[in-house]
Amino acid sequence: MKPLSETDIRSSIVNATRGEIERMPLPGLHEVLWDEREYLGWRDPRAPLRGYLVHWVDDQPVGVMLRASGASMRPGISAMCSLCHTPQPSDQVALFAAAKAGQAGRDGNTVGMYICADLACSLIIRIVPPKMPMQPEPSEIVARRAEGLMGRVQSFTADIMKAV
Ligand SMILES: [Zn+2]
DSSP: OOOOOHHHHHHHBSSSOHHHHHHOOOOOGGGOOGGGOSSEEEEOTTSTTEEEEEEEETTEEEEEEEEEOSSOOOTTSEEEOTTTOOEEEGGGEEEEEEEOSHHHHHTTOEEEEEEETTSOHHHHTTOOOOOOTTSOOHHHHHHHHHHHHHHHHHHHHHHHHSOO
16 A cells, blocks of 8 residues: 555544544554555554554545454454454454444544454465466465455445445
């Protein structure tokens, strides 16, 4: 993805108040490998249920504030992230709720989604089995997963921005 600046990120959030956006902590942007990201996601170290996800919609940065459900899924079962479609142990996937943008959100409407708890789908989709005969190239597997992930992130944030 195209790199995001601090200004891009702070101006991108569609479903938070000005105060929440001012208090939002940012991850270390100089450490991000932008070429290996479909979206930038991070959890808030001071407010552990809080998370953020920012991506590009055409040339516009669009970001959402998320809140993880405090309840965890039954341990020992496997769960799947709805954005990257990676099956994982249930404690690594969390149910996040995003307030809708605008009046709909102020009225209490949210969009829910099971997402990798660390909001790092881009890292997990790049873990591929070693190259095998008769199997697609690892780079092809990653490209296909990245395309699916980007499409699902776009529809997630589009849902959040859509009026009820
Ligand atoms: Zn994921």
